[in-house]
Amino acid sequence: MTLTAVQPVKSARKAKGDGHLRRAEILRAAETIFVRDGYQGATIRKIADEVGVSSTALYMHFRDKDEILLEIAETMVGQLLASNTEIAGRPLDAVTKVRLMLAAYMRFGLENPNAYRLVYLAKSDEEGGPQNERLTDISARCYEAFHGAVAEIEADGRLGVGKSDIAAHVLWSACHGLVALRITRTQLAWEDNEVLMSTMLDGIFDGLLTR
Incomplete structure (x- = not known):
């Protein structure tokens, strides 16, 4: 759009x-x-x-627009990291953990479309997407918590397609695609967000997990 x-x-x-x-x-x-x-x-x-x-x-609050953009990005990714860390620490099976992480990720993006656009949809080469060592570190830790849960599924012998690296990329990519389309193609007659997320996760896990 x-x-x-x-x-x-x-x-x-x-x-x-x-x-x-x-x-x-x-x-x-x-x-x-x-x-x-x-x-x-x-x-x-x-x-x-x-x-x-x-x-x-x-200027009493921010030195320039780069600092403003960076704080928006750090806040969003930091909240996702906190969510993933909290879910990873729960006494749950790995599939449930991954599903909860992905649902939280999609829900956050749908509820915060502007921040999501800036962090995950802005073209950094054209629009100055926020990047620095702190943001890179937070993002890496956020993904590590998610990938760790996917690796648990593989370790349990329940990952039927590919390795955990591939599965983690596919899971994240699919959920990112849903959020991106939902917040940019607003002219479409979308179903309820919770229904969309549940259907997405049901379909993905049905294809990736062993029966």
Whole structure:
């Protein structure tokens, strides 16, 4: 879907508020602008106007737009890491763990479409997708927790197709595809999100697991 640029409505200047509340407001506004205008089109001035503060006031919270974009990405991936880590530690069978991780991943993307677009759909070579060592580390740990659970399925002798590396990539790719289509092809008559996710997972696991 081609995003249609919308002329921003300049907000009235706001009084100073609590720092953490204003910072969160800036991040929410920035998500919208990054998605709408792309990395190159997003500016500190646009973000400040959307929030209703001066550019100078915004610089008190973030040094530049790269820092804003990076915090959005780190927050999203950090929440996914926390979810995967918590699920991995539960006394559950490996298949249930993987299913819960994938459901949480899809649900988070569907509930946070702007953040998902920025982290997983932005073209980094054209739009300045966020990358640094900390984000790379968080992302790697998030995937390791997921892959570890898939490897448990293989170790239990229940993985009927390929190795755990291949299965993990296929599982993630399929779920990413569902989220990406759901949040970018909004003109389609989609079924309820929970039904879509359940059907996706039923189909995938039916094909990958031994009977």
